[in-house]
Amino acid sequence: MARVGGDVQPSQLVQSFQDGFGALWLRAHQTLGDVTLTAIFDRVLHYAVERFPIMSSVRVETKGLRCDELREKAAAGVPLADLRPAIHFVLVEFLTVLGNLTADILTPSLHAALCEAAGRQGIDQRQSQAKRPELALKTGEDAKR
Numbered sequence: 232m233a234r235v236g237g238d239v240q241p242s243q244l245v246q247s248f249q250d251g252f253g254a255l256w257l258r259a260h261q262t263l264g265d266v267t268l269t270a271i272f273d274r275v276l277h278y279a280v281e282r283f284p285i286m287s288s289v290r291v292e293t294k295g296l297r298c299d300e301l302r303e304k305a306a307a308g309v310p311l312a313d314l315r316p317a318i319h320f321v322l323v324e325f326l327t328v329l330g331n332l333t334a335d336i337l338t339p340s341l342h343a344a345l346c347e348a349a350g351r352q353g354i355d356q357r358q359s360q361a362k363r364p365e366l367a368l369k370t371g372e373d374a375k376r
Contacts, residue, residue, distance in 0.1 A: 241305035241314055247349070248318045249298040252325070254348035255341055256295035259329055262337060265293045271332070272296075275324045283317035285309060 272291045279286040288300035330338045
């Protein structure tokens with residue numbers, strides 16, 4: 232969550248969540264398969280919705296999460312203060328359940344996959360900001376112009 236940054240837009244946070252979760256799903260799928268992962272995530276999502284009703288718009292498919300509705304809600308004005316703890320809960324709960332079920336055998340590779348996805352997302356966000364002049368950092372040559 233820290234790698235995504237504090238100044239991210241709510242819809243960008245949802246996209247980061249979907250990308251990160253997708254990386255976890257792909258890595259865990261190699262070992263556990265569709266049926267098992269879907270059952271695990273259904274349980275995690277059930278608990279998440281009880282605590283964070285905003286997560287009711289998240290859907291699980293055989294390839295991972297669908298967050299289209301959540302992204303739309305985020306773009307419509309759901310505060311980051313509501314999204315961050317919900318997303319954090321889902322990721323931590325999913326990692327915890329997978330760790331418990333596999334005696335933490337998958338945990339290091341799942342954390343690596345999540346870190347890699349967060350790193351890619353950070354690069355994408357920096358590239359996006361660089362394309363927007365009001366957000367781009369002024370380098371030596373830029374400052375001279």
